[in-house]
Amino acid sequence: MARQVQWGYLLVGLVIFSLMFLHGTLGAHLAGEFGVHNTADRLLRIGEDPNALLK
Secondary structure: OOOOOOHHHHHHHHHHHHHHHHHOHHHHHHHHHHOOOHHHHHHHHOOOOHHHHOO
8 A cells, every 4th residue: 555645744845835935045946956047157156156246
């Protein structure tokens, strides 16, 4: 018999997902993974601070 995921774990996962989305870090994580923000990604790789340089 296969074990199923409890509803509590699913709910906690959705709450965390929502908090990350509202905070904006989900987009930043996805951008870092897929290279969406090429300029900031390159600056981070060479050790520069994008917040200071892109103002």
